[in-house]
Amino acid sequence: MTIQSEKGTSTQSKRFRLVVRSAEEAVRLIKEKLGDDAKVVSVRQFGGEGLKRFISSPKLEVIAEMPPENQSDSDENTFENEGMVESKPVEKSPEYAGNQKEEPKEDEPPGLGTKRSEVLTSDDEIYSLLARSGFDDHLLSQIKSWSNWSDIKKSPLADALKKITVGLSDRFKSNPQLSLSNRVALIGTPGSGKTTTLCKVLANEVFINKRVPMVLKIENGVPNPDDSLRIFCEVIGVTLFREFSMLPPTSEQNPLYVDLPGLSLGKVDDWSQTKESLDECSIDTRVLVINGAYDVRVLNRSIQASKHLGITHLAITHFDELSNATKLWPIILNSGLTPFCVCNGQNVTGDFSKGVLNQMISKTFPEEVYSKGFSSYSQS
Numbered sequence: 351m352t353i354q355s356e357k358g359t360s361t362q363s364k365r366f367r368l369v370v371r372s373a374e375e376a377v378r379l380i381k382e383k384l385g386d387d388a389k390v391v392s393v394r395q396f397g398g399e400g401l402k403r404f405i406s407s408p409k410l411e412v413i414a415e416m417p418p419e420n421q422s423d424s425d426e427n428t429f430e431n432e433g434m435v436e437s438k439p440v441e442k443s444p445e446y447a448g449n450q451k452e453e454p455k456e457d458e459p460p461g462l463g464t465k466r467s468e469v470l471t472s473d474d475e476i477y478s479l480l481a482r483s484g485f486d487d488h489l490l491s492q493i494k495s496w497s498n499w500s501d502i503k504k505s506p507l508a509d510a511l512k513k514i515t516v517g518l519s520d521r522f523k524s525n526p527q528l529s530l531s532n533r534v535a536l537i538g539t540p541g542s543g544k545t546t547t548l549c550k551v552l553a554n555e556v557f558i559n560k561r562v563p564m565v566l567k568i569e570n571g572v573p574n575p576d577d578s579l580r581i582f583c584e585v586i587g588v589t590l591f592r593e594f595s596m597l598p599p600t601s602e603q604n605p606l607y608v609d610l611p612g613l614s615l616g617k618v619d620d621w622s623q624t625k626e627s628l629d630e631c632s633i634d635t636r637v638l639v640i641n642g643a644y645d646v647r648v649l650n651r652s653i654q655a656s657k658h659l660g661i662t663h664l665a666i667t668h669f670d671e672l673s674n675a676t677k678l679w680p681i682i683l684n685s686g687l688t689p690f691c692v693c694n695g696q697n698v699t700g701d702f703s704k705g706v707l708n709q710m711i712s713k714t715f716p717e718e719v720y721s722k723g724f725s726s727y728s729q730s
Contacts, residue, residue, distance in 0.1 A: 365391065368412040376412045389415050476503050476510055484676035486646070492683075493517065515711060521683050522707050528662055528688045531634040532600040533608070537624065537659060538639035539652055540612030543667035547639050547693050548609055549582050550702040555605070556586050565590045566597060566608045568627055579609060582698060594631050608633055615651050618658070625659045637663040637690050642678060643671040649678075653685050663690040666706070670694035675713035682710065 366384065370376045380388050391413040480490055493499065493514060502513045536551075538544040548565070555563045565583055567590060583590045591597055600606045608631070613620050628636060638656040640649050664687040666678065682689055689706035703709055 363418055364416045366414045366416070368410075368414065370410050370412065376410055380412070380414050384414060384416055387417055389417075391415050476507070479507070480514075484674045486677060486680065489676070489680045489683075492680075515714070518679060518683075518714075519707060519711070522689075522710070525683065526686060526688050528635075530605075530663070530690070532602060532605045533631070533633045534605065534635040534637060535608035535610060535628055535633045536637050536639055536665070537610055537656065537661070538612060538641075539615060542612070542639045542641045542652075543693065543696070544612070544639035544665075545579055545609060546696065546698055547665055547667055547691070547702075548607055549579065549698040550693055551607065551691070552583070552588055553586060553698065554702055556588065561602075562604050563588055564597065564600070564604060564606050566594060566606060566631075567592050568594075568608060568610050606633075613655070615648075615655055618655075621655055621658050628659070635663060636661045637665050638687065639665045639667060640681075641668050642666045642675070642692075643668040646677045646681075649681055653681060653687075661687060663688045665690045665693065667693045668696065669709065669713070670701075672713060675710050678710065679714070682706070 366388075368376055368379060370379065376390075376393075380390070393413075394411040477490060477494070480493070481487075485493075493502075496502070496517055498513065498517070502510045505513060536544045536548050552563055552565070555561045565579070565588055567579070580590050597606065598604070608628070610624060613624060636656075636659055638652065638659075638661045640652055642649075664682065664685060666689075669675070669692045672678075690704065692703050692706050692709040694701040694703075
């Protein structure tokens, strides 16, 4: 913690700069050291990026001011004697006059009062912080329509974000939760990472679930080379088929996974033809694979195109390339698809996780806050 002061004449106000860990600590120190008449001029929060800067033990720089009649020459020595480091002048803002509060900069949170409830009671403030952290207007509108929004916006910021996380988790769990059948097709546009995702799924089946899956390669008139997939299947002991008629019966122990060529968003006929092929093969589970690093408009187009295929599940790749996952919340909550998995890395050795909710929260809020506040909730 740092406290610095500015000396002045007996007719001038004196300002003090405090660097603390929380608003509560700032209020306590100001009242304790400067008295009830001290006023907070401005607050600047720093440390971390995105939502992390607001809820993972950030630093607060608080500028407080003592009225001239309440100053004493011992003020500065009082801070120094307690080992709170050096004192040095703090420049006054040219816009400052009298007791008027300094307006916060564009990238700073609003000024902090001496009451905890004043820190985060602003509807616009919560909305602005979430918007700057990546939440889009559509998702923000949904959050503001929640029945507990009035309670959220009156809460301290850390508590407000926790309540928003719980709300997102509740809505995630209210989505359809369809189980995978014994016949699963992975579908996506070129570059979505569907074949890499298939390899990760196959490895999970063989080494974790101890099952013996099969793979069917379908072309539908579009070249769909199998060199890399075929080699991978040989390495892990999975049989790859090119004709549906050659397949043995599927079962829970011997599920079938179907690899299809990448489908262009500009070719509607390819999507329709793919649906016909899947229907003929009685492929019930249809997983849309999307590249999480793509622009949200492209992702939404993929979602819309996949509706013609009867898509049931959603897999997200390149998840590690996202600075935060806020743009994916509307897709997950509104698509009506069951989240299947999240993949990190662009090769088959990258991480593969079916814990989509945990992955989403950890990419929306810092891990330390999630682990302390939501691990028990998410696992319930």
